[in-house]
Amino acid sequence: MKILKPKILVQKKIALKILNLKIAKLTTFIVLLFIGNIAISQTVDVDGFVRSYGGVTYKDGDFAILQQTLNLNFEKRGEKIAFKANPLVYFYNADSLNIGMREIYMDMYFDNFDIRIGKQQVVWGKADGVFITDVVSPLNLSEFLLPDFDEIRTGVIAAKLNYYIGDGSLEAIVIPQFTPTVRPDANSIWYVQPDFPVQPTFNWSESKVKPSIENSELFLKYSAMTSFLDFEVMGGYTWDDNPMMHVEKVIDKSTGKPVLSGLNITPKHHRLTVAGASFSTDIKGVILRGEGAFYNGKYYQTTDVKAIDATVQKNYINYVAGVDFNIGNVKLSTQFIQKIILNHDDLMIENKTNNTATFMARYSALRETLHFELFSYVGIDNEDALIRPKVTYDYDDSFSVLLGGNVFVGNEEGSFGQYSDNSMVYSKFKYNF
């Protein structure tokens, strides 16, 4: 019996998991059927895609990802009102179902202004693949930076007002409930185990921000598209999407000599105030882009023994400068990104500056049915990189096949080099409807 008990427990757990999965599947089916019926009866536009995505690490041949996706867009647009619902169903491996509503909102159109209420993705700025003034919608980094950029942002429940003046627009956003960055699970290949000198104890009681008027996030942006220049000026009273780890050391003095015996870690989000701007312009066929922001109130970790909870508050700036241009039929783009911590001191764990570059080359052949693309992040300080070549063939207008690679190279201390074991080749089969 002593041996059987755990077996029974395990079997019960598995049975429960299967039951939950079946319930989730059934719920999904019912919801989709319900929405589908409404869509048909209300002549709602329905489109979306089905995608099969598999990736295998070439170091050990493990399947790093086996994902089946159903993306649905339900839209109805009128002269004065519109709505959109975008449920997304991810089925991982053979036993994990992830259902989400990426967006669900209503639009109201007036003569000079529009209002959007509901869960929505907001994209700001002019940079590609980096997020500087694009701070309204948090990121889902559960698969690092690998998801397509339309899938890496998470929706936020918000009220958005756009007021239009000529070619310009004033945009105001209120987010009543803060949503943090989604981090990889502890069993994910993208999870980086923090290095602690002793076993830490985590206190998660302060890790969530209670939804309230006081804790709301506010964003404001003015943007304009003119014949000379496109630009945006923005400000935000937000929360840091990444929690700060407040560390309290437990010292054992029982032996007479103080010894570090434990760490009490309290993850906590802090307010952040952001002000920034971006622009893009065309100079003789070359697109110049720039974006920068000043962040006030960011917490960093420090080794300074006098610091409270091993943290220190500093301001920082982050900016990008980039160009897009063509050589023959090849479209090229490159960006330089720099982050600078102001009033930096040597006891801080993070370096004063962080320099990154991106490169992109794209070429289409066979009447835009065969696409070659190479995108790369390069960590200049650590001499590491993520190189992402891919080839896409559009078998017809609705079906495409993609073969690609995610190659992590360089110093394993760097943001990209640390994933050198995760370099992979992958394929995506996608049907649009």
Place this chain on the structure above:
Amino acid sequence: MKNILTTAVLLFVIVLGANAQITGNEIVEKAYNLPSGEDQSSVLKMTLQNKQGSQRVRVIKQFNKDFGKVEKKIMFFQSPADIKNTSFMNWSYSTDKNDDQWIYLPALKRTKRISSDSKSDYFMGSDFTYDDLGDRKLSADTHKLLKEETVNNVDCYVVESTSKDVEYMYSKTITWINKETFVGVKKEFYDEDEDLLKVLSIKKVEKIADFFIITNSEMKNVQNGHSTLIELSDVEINTSISSSKFTERMMMRGM
């Protein structure tokens, strides 16, 4: 600049009072500069067909308006599914200033300024380059009247246009223009080796709101057998399209 797609029309709009002493440059200039209405909207269907007969179809709703010094055009892609709700906006200027172009990708939720430098790129995999569709400035070519000829019972001027840029993708084009109406009838495109590359045939011209509009035309690549059929429908002219139609707001919101 004249618009993409429907603006091929401008080459073929009617003009009266043709002059027997007319030069090649005057013929093309008159056709190019003829009024085509203050604004226009239409649905454009583009059918791409390869040598084996396999077809791909693109459908676009488009609006354009002449603001005097600038002509603005906005296009909303309706099919195929993978580009549905993508929009494209072009502002072209009467001066030598390059066009301004933006594209809105609904998946990325972002309007991006793009380079208008790629006039020789083919539009959406079709047999039309952006230049073929009307993006090319008159002053970019030298126009010479070759002869007068009757094609399909229509008396035409035959004008040869040669690029001032020796690197240009066409060594020359030859255009047949109706002597009476100045509506185009046919155009041949020659590659860098001076071999015939493509032939544009005007298949149907309709009179809409007192303007002659080409509603059916075909571009055939004679070297590889690929062809593109362009059909215009729901054409409306001078309906006082609001200037607010040509803004980022509409690019993101859709039609």
